[in-house]
Amino acid sequence: MEKGTLALAITGGSDNWSPARWKARFGEVCADRRVVLLPDDACAPDDVAYAAVWKPRHGVLAALPALRVIFNLGAGVDALVADPTLPDLPVVRVADADLTGRMTEYVVLHVLAHHRRLFALRADQQRHLWQPREQWAAGALGVGIMGLGVLGADAAQVLRRLGFQVAGWSAHPKSIEGVACFAGREQLSAFLRRTNILVCLLPLTPQTRHILDRALFAQLDRTSPLGAPVLINAGRGGLQVERDILACLDDGTLGGATLDVFETEPLPPDSPLWSHPGLVVTPHNAADTDPDAIAAYVAAQIARFEAGEPLQNVVDPARGY
Ligand code: NDP
Ligand code: OXD
16 A cells, blocks of 8 residues: 655744755655655645645645644744644644754853963954953853753753852653752742753743743843843744843843744844844754654654654644643
8 A cells, every 4th residue: 555645734934944955855754655745736635645844835724634643843843833724733843862962062161261261362362462361160151941841951960060050940740860940930030040051952842932021131140150041932933022121131131031932033234133242043953853753752743653653752732842
């Protein structure tokens, strides 16, 4: 019997999201089934059993009557679950060592850059200024990670190994060795009060939208050698109130920020975020989804499913992540 077709529906913009590249890679790892790139007039919708997608056009999946599983090609499913016509089927998201390692690199890079005062040193260099700046031990700073899921938990462990005082905040209680774990809205203030560098790795849901606002930044600790606290957001742009970030950088509520994600992406050329001296902007590539690694991950999940084993990393539709 012929194996169900795998349909790809990919919208991206960067080379990483080149649909042709994904199709070529899926053609290799799913060589025993038909792989099509939607829209494809030659593909009968009721042949499609699986869809692998990134930000698919709304309605595209609802038009596939024999669809059995949807694979989201990234970790965050906010764009997918925003489709009001999304079929009631299992959605598998990416939770993969390759992506996790990339995000941990990004978080560690930016925590260390703020901690070791890289931006001030760079400014000194531009002025040919030999000016050793005070440095302190990692243990002098509290790093607080919002979101202790696959990505947050890994970053927390590496930061702890580097000597930072690491805390994390999640929806449900967690236990991670050496990491002070806080959960739920009732413990958010206690978590913030011990945080000097705030790292956000939350998913975007109705509960987390715009959580990164002035009221939250004002609760961060200002008594460490760093002085004003720092924000690093690599979760989603919808988590942050961008005008509050700019105003808090201006009035010293925040001492610096690194943002990988924005309300509007690509960040418009006239956005004031580009030129604020206290801000590091990266173009939503903290942790790229690598087609080689992720196509293999999806192929392995399809093999599990067809062998009657449970799918892994299935999104909980009630939670939205
Ligand atoms: P997970 O689903 O594994 O973890 C999410 C974490 O957030 C969990 O600890 C969860 O708590 C917590 N959380 C969710 N809602 C709340 C809430 N209302 N209050 C407190 N905590 C909450 O996701 P990942 O770690 O895999 O990914 C996190 C996000 O990172 C993705 O959703 C995506 O938006 C972003 N991302 C960004 C990338 C980039 O390049 N910038 C790349 C990849 C991902 P609990 O565990 O208790 O349920
Ligand atoms: C993801 C992303 O969610 O790339 O994987 O942002």
